[in-house]
Amino acid sequence: MSAIQISHLSKSFTIQPVLNDVSLNIRHGEFVAVLGPSGCGKTTLLRTIAGFEPVNSGTITVGDRLFSSSDFHVAPEKRDLGIVFQNYALWPHMSVEENVAYSLKVAGMDRNERRTRMQDALALVGLGDYATRRPADLSGGQRQRVALARCLVTRPGVVLLDEPLANLDVHLRAAMEEEFSRFHQHTGATLLYITHDQQEAMAIADRVVVMNEGKVMQFATPQTLYREPANAMVASFIDDGRVIPAQNILPAESGSALAEILGRQVRLRASPDQTPVVSAQVCVHADDLRFAQAGEQGIAARITRVIYRGGYHQYDVEPLSTPELRLSLHSSAGRRWCIGDNVTFIITDGWIIPQ
Numbered sequence: 001m002s003a004i005q006i007s008h009l010s011k012s013f014t015i016q017p018v019l020n021d022v023s024l025n026i027r028h029g030e031f032v033a034v035l036g037p038s039g040c041g042k043t044t045l046l047r048t049i050a051g052f053e054p055v056n057s058g059t060i061t062v063g064d065r066l067f068s069s070s071d072f073h074v075a076p077e078k079r080d081l082g083i084v085f086q087n088y089a090l091w092p093h094m095s096v097e098e099n100v101a102y103s104l105k106v107a108g109m110d111r112n113e114r115r116t117r118m119q120d121a122l123a124l125v126g127l128g129d130y131a132t133r134r135p136a137d138l139s140g141g142q143r144q145r146v147a148l149a150r151c152l153v154t155r156p157g158v159v160l161l162d163e164p165l166a167n168l169d170v171h172l173r174a175a176m177e178e179e180f181s182r183f184h185q186h187t188g189a190t191l192l193y194i195t196h197d198q199q200e201a202m203a204i205a206d207r208v209v210v211m212n213e214g215k216v217m218q219f220a221t222p223q224t225l226y227r228e229p230a231n232a233m234v235a236s237f238i239d240d241g242r243v244i245p246a247q248n249i250l251p252a253e254s255g256s257a258l259a260e261i262l263g264r265q266v267r268l269r270a271s272p273d274q275t276p277v278v279s280a281q282v283c284v285h286a287d288d289l290r291f292a293q294a295g296e297q298g299i300a301a302r303i304t305r306v307i308y309r310g311g312y313h314q315y316d317v318e319p320l321s322t323p324e325l326r327l328s329l330h331s332s333a334g335r336r337w338c339i340g341d342n343v344t345f346i347i348t349d350g351w352i353i354p355q
Contacts, residue, residue, distance in 0.1 A: 002029070002062060002063055002158045002190045003026060003062070003190065004024070004025075004026040004049065004062050004158065004192065005024075005025055005026075005059075005061040005062075006022055006023055006024040006025075006026075006045075006049075006058070006060050006061075007023050007058055007059045007061075008021050008022075008023055008057065008058040008059075009021070009022040009023070009045075009057070009058035009059070009060065010055065010058055011041075011044055011048055011053060011055050012056055017214055018041050018214050019041045019044055019048070019055075019214045020041075020213070020214040020215050021215065022041075022045065022211075022214070022215070022216055023058075023216070024209060024216065024219060026190060026192065027190075028190055029188050029189070029190055030190055030206050030207065031184050031191045031193065031204065031205050031206045032190075032191065032192050032193065032205055032206065032207050032208070032209060033193045033195055033201035033204070033205035033207075033209070034046070034192065034193065034194050034195070034208075034209045034211060035195060035198060035201045035208055035209065035210050035211070036209075036210055036211035036212055036217075036237075037196075037212065037237070038196065040211040040212050040213060040214065041211055041214040041215075042194050042209075042211050043163075043194055045194075045211070046160050046162055048060060048068060049062075049067070049081070049160060049192065050076055050079070050081060050083055050160055051067065051068070051073070051074060051075060051076035051078075051079050052076055054068065054073050055068045055069065055070065055073075056070060058070075062081075062157075062158055063157070067079055080157070080158075081156055081160055082151035082152075082154055082156035082158065082159040082160070082189070083151070083159070083160045083161075083162070084144075084147050084151050084159065084160070084161045084162070085162050086162050086163045086164060086166050088143045088144060088146070088147045089147065090135040090143060090146060090147065090150075091135075092134065092135055092136060093134075094134070094135075095131065095132050095133060095134060096122070096127060096131050096132070096133050096134075096135070096138070096146050097118050097122070097131040097132065099135070099146055099150055100118045100121055100122060100146065100149045100150045100153050101114050101115070101118040101153065102150070103150070103153070103154055104117060104118070104153060104154070117153050118131075118153055119131075121149040121150075121152045121153040122149050124149065124152060124182075124183075124186060125145040125146075125148050125149045125152070125179065125183075126145065127145055127146060127149065130142065141175060141176060144164060144165070144176055144179075145176075145179060147164070148179065148183055152183065152186075152187060155187070156187075156189055157189055157190060158189060158190045158191075158192070159183075159187070159189045159190070159191050159192070160192050161180070161191065161192070161193045161194065162194050163194050163195055163196065164176070164180075165177075165197070165200060166195075166196075166197075173197075173200065177200060177203055177204050180193070180204055181204055193205060198237075198238065198239065202222040202225075202226075202239075203222075205222065206221070207219060207221055207222075208220065208221070208222055210233075210234050210237065210238070212233050212237075217230065217231060217233050217234050218230040218231070218234045226238055226239060226241075226285070227269070227351060228269070228271075228351055229283050229351065229353060230353075231354075232281055232283075232353060235281075235283035235351070235353055236283075239285055240285075241283050241284065242283070242284050242285070242327055242328070243281050243282070243283055243353070244261060244262075244282050244284060244325060245261075245279060245280075245281060245282070246259040246260060246261045246266075246268075246280050246281070246282045246352065247260045247261075247278065247279050248260045248278065249270075249274070249276060249277045249278075249279075249280050249352060250276055251270065251274045252267065254272045255269060255270065255272055256268065256269055256270055257270040257274050257352055259280065259282065259352065261282065261347060262299045262321060262322060262325075263299070263321060264297070264298075264299055266347045266350065268282060268349070268350045268351065268352050269349065269350065269351050269352070270351070270352040271352070274352060274354075277355065280353065280355060281352075281353045282351065282352055283351045284347060284350040284351075286314065286328040286329050286330045287329075287330060287349075288347060288348055288349040288350050289327060289328075289329035289345050289346070289347055289348065290329060290331070290345065290346055290348055291329070291331060291343055291344070291345055291346075292343075292345055292346050296344070296346060297344075298343075298344030298345050299319055299321075299344060299345055299346070299347070300319065300320040300321070300342065300343075300344055301317040301318060301319045301320060301327075301342070301343055301344065301345055302318055302320060302323075302340065302342055302343070303315055303316070303317055303337050303338065303340060303342075303343060304316045304317060304318050304326070304339060305339065306336075306337065306338065306339060309330070311332060312330045312332040313330070313331055313336065313337075314328055314329075314330055315328065315329055315330075315331060315337055315343075316328050317329065317343065317345065320342075327345075329345060
């Protein structure tokens with residue numbers, strides 16, 4: 001079993017704390033993405049799991065093996081982990097097949113077995129016809145697939161991926177997301193995927209770790225992060241969510257509550273154990289807002305920006321009663337609004353952030 005158990009992990013460089021009491025339980029065979037703003041500690045987390053950095057306190061266990069603690073450290077080469085780096089890390093003087101089979105050669109594997117494994121790995125990533133080429137003769141996406149094949153050939157139980165798509169253009173990223181999903185399905189390995197790209201994380205991971213300032217803010221499925229953020233940081237970070245104030249929260253049937261927002265009473269989603277409170281914060285996304293129709297009493301606002309997004313327009317608005325509050329909504333309707341227009345909008349959904 002290749003489950004990863006991280007318990008109360010802390011790491012500092014000189015006097016600067018980078019990881020602060022991080023605890024995660026990653027299940028065997030799970031695909032987990034680690035997401036957060038620059039400097040949040042996500043790459044340092046990967047480096048401690050890989051063994052490149054010792055820890056100050058806490059433990060890292062993979063399966064039934066202790067890898068790290070404050071007084072114990074297994075060297076990186078003894079951890080039997082697969083690692084895919086952002087910059088591919090291919091040997092430029094070796095052919096594709098030599099790059100892929102190198103670790104097996106170092107391990108002393110029989111030549112015939114080594115060649116069979118190498119061919120199988122290249123076939124899986126669609127590079128069987130590129131075995132004799134050098135890395136310089138490949139595109140960025142092909143080099144990344146070579147790096148995947150090199151990882152796959154060792155049949156690791158755990159694979160660490162350090163922003164592997166950061167150097168690729170948007171079209172190659174979409175293709176490589178599918179490659180990583182196929183890689184995961186084929187190997188059944190436990191994958192820990194570091195990224196700064198929300199769309200990547202939400203598209204391919206079973207669960208996502210959101211980090212900020214060295215701490216875990218929330219560890220949940222992409223759907224839960226979007227619909228039920230645990231705090232204001234996650235709410236505002238995921239998909240450009242907006243956090244707005246609400247008053248007089250009254251629980252309704254399980255999973256909902258009534259609240260006053262910008263002078264209107266709105267029914268919102270809430271935790272089943274939500275209690276009556278005088279004030280709270282609410283997370284809304286652009287899809288939770290719409291322009292009011294004739295006869296509806298909406299919230300008065302002014303259009304401050306209009307952005308064409310292809311199949312719809314994004315309208316940024318400021319409520320007239322609270323102009324410092326900036327919200328966005330999407331509309332594909334025939335009518336087009338302009339900057340400076342006065343409009344009214346309705347809040348159709350939202351989540352009361354637990355206190």
